[in-house]
Amino acid sequence: MEKLKAEVREKGLKYHIITYGCQMNMHESEKIAGILESIGYMPADSKEDADFILFNTCCVRENAEQKTFGNVGRIKKLKQANKELLVSVCGCMMQQESAAKKLMETFPFVDIVFGTHNLYELPEMILACKSGTGRIYSAPETEELHDDVPQKRAEGPLASVNIMYGCNNFCSYCIVPYVRGRERSRSAEDVISEVSGLVSAGYREVMLLGQNVNSYDGGINFARLLGRICEETDIPRIRFMTSHPKDLSDELIEVVAAYPQICRHIHLPVQSGSSRILQEMNRKYTRETYISLVKKIRRKIPGIAVTTDIIVGFPGETEADFEDTLSLVGELRFDSAFTFVYSPRSGTRAAEMPDQVEEAVQTERIMKLVALQNKITEERNREYEGKTVEVLVEGTSTRNPGHVCGRTSTSKMVNFEGSGALIGSFVNVKITQGKKTTLFGTLAEEET
Ligand code: 5AD
Ligand code: SF4
Numbered sequence: 001m002e003k004l005k006a007e008v009r010e011k012g013l014k015y016h017i018i019t020y021g022c023q024m025n026m027h028e029s030e031k032i033a034g035i036l037e038s039i040g041y042m043p044a045d046s047k048e049d050a051d052f053i054l055f056n057t058c059c060v061r062e063n064a065e066q067k068t069f070g071n072v073g074r075i076k077k078l079k080q081a082n083k084e085l086l087v088s089v090c091g092c093m094m095q096q097e098s099a100a101k102k103l104m105e106t107f108p109f110v111d112i113v114f115g116t117h118n119l120y121e122l123p124e125m126i127l128a129c130k131s132g133t134g135r136i137y138s139a140p141e142t143e144e145l146h147d148d149v150p151q152k153r154a155e156g157p158l159a160s161v162n163i164m165y166g167c168n169n170f171c172s173y174c175i176v177p178y179v180r181g182r183e184r185s186r187s188a189e190d191v192i193s194e195v196s197g198l199v200s201a202g203y204r205e206v207m208l209l210g211q212n213v214n215s216y217d218g219g220i221n222f223a224r225l226l227g228r229i230c231e232e233t234d235i236p237r238i239r240f241m242t243s244h245p246k247d248l249s250d251e252l253i254e255v256v257a258a259y260p261q262i263c264r265h266i267h268l269p270v271q272s273g274s275s276r277i278l279q280e281m282n283r284k285y286t287r288e289t290y291i292s293l294v295k296k297i298r299r300k301i302p303g304i305a306v307t308t309d310i311i312v313g314f315p316g317e318t319e320a321d322f323e324d325t326l327s328l329v330g331e332l333r334f335d336s337a338f339t340f341v342y343s344p345r346s347g348t349r350a351a352e353m354p355d356q357v358e359e360a361v362q363t364e365r366i367m368k369l370v371a372l373q374n375k376i377t378e379e380r381n382r383e384y385e386g387k388t389v390e391v392l393v394e395g396t397s398t399r400n401p402g403h404v405c406g407r408t409s410t411s412k413m414v415n416f417e418g419s420g421a422l423i424g425s426f427v428n429v430k431i432t433q434g435k436k437t438t439l440f441g442t443l444a445e446e447e448t
Helices: 002-011 023-038 062-073 076-081 097-106 119-133 176-180 188-200 222-232 250-258 275-280 287-300 319-332 359-382
Strands: 014-019 052-057 086-091 112-114 136-138 158-162 205-209 237-241 265-267 305-312 336-341 388-396 403-407 413-417 426-434 438-445
Touching: 002 119, 014 023, 023 052, 023 086, 023 119, 023 158, 023 205, 052 062, 062 086, 062 097, 086 119, 097 112, 112 119, 119 136, 158 188, 188 205, 188 222, 222 237, 222 250, 250 287, 275 287, 275 319, 287 305, 287 319, 305 319, 305 359, 319 359, 336 359, 359 426, 388 413, 388 438, 413 426
Parallel strands: 014 052, 052 086, 086 112, 112 136, 158 205, 205 237, 265 305, 305 336, 413 438
Antiparallel strands: 388 403, 388 426, 403 413, 426 438
């Protein structure tokens, strides 16, 4: 390993990571970057400038897979121009043996392929590859946690902390339990000490991550974990995602209500407004229980924003089922929603179901749903006009360099005129305009 480190340093080797998919994948890319920097690699400005290019993949929906194949294919030219270039593909998609095989056959120039469970072994894989072992494919199915790896976090006041991995739910459309394995939780002590370390390092907001974050069980349940983080650390803001409605307990609602540092936002995927489809999806709740859960959350935690995920065109979804989804969206008026066209994933139960919905029908339905939700999102954002909200400033605005942006506790992006010196502080902003994706405002007073 020392020889590899010396070579990396001497040659000044650089890496570039391209990440697809969810927050979990983004966070895993921070770990990959941390591992690479621990053996001397430095970040490259672009893939053209890199000696090691990694694709961290997602397989939750089909279009993510197509994008990955297209982009990996385009690396061939760079590889031809630079024989020393190492190319690696990792992450969820590579955890599926069939997809990994297909990728390796299609792209003989890919050097290292690994899955989601063994990223900590990356230095050994690079070493073996460079010592002439040839191409490497390693995607074991271990359930062990290897969390003690260096992390290179994104700049700014926000940090992610993974508290549990995997999923036991087997929603009938979803590939995640097959690639991420069963639920494993980190110990509460580990999580709390990581959050304390982040506070000391100057971070102001942590996002606790898990595929099913509220079924955390690290000796204590998720509600207790949140309570302990609030009591035992000085972190000013905590978020968490993604919550499953079936595990959203009264105890959790009470803890969120009790601690102002827990953000007033819950991401609670509903997936469908039809109880029949929910049953086919194996979601373990009905339309009615979901609606009363959201109403209870809003009653107990006034002002909380609720966002969701919705799938349209699940096998067997009739016009009446889809109308149920529209009416649920109209009744609950989510702050925003991620909407997806159902995409069959091989190996899942839904992929084998009869009555797959025609593409034209799926397209028509998603357009209707998006139009309805966009209107609601904008209306909800307009409700902020004239109000003063607390914002944690995250960075400068990409569109307007004289402006900065950050989020409210309710997870609304706010853009306002201000200097980069505000990054990392909490400020009050008076909202002048609420648009579809962003609230615009003016600084009301400095540090709150
Ligand atoms: N097709 C479409 N959407 C899916 N999701 C998960 N699996 C599929 C699939 N096969 C969506 C769900 C989930 C989000 C992360 O992705 O809405 O909540
Ligand atoms: Fe997939 Fe369902 Fe698990 Fe979420 S809860 S990761 S949708 S199986």
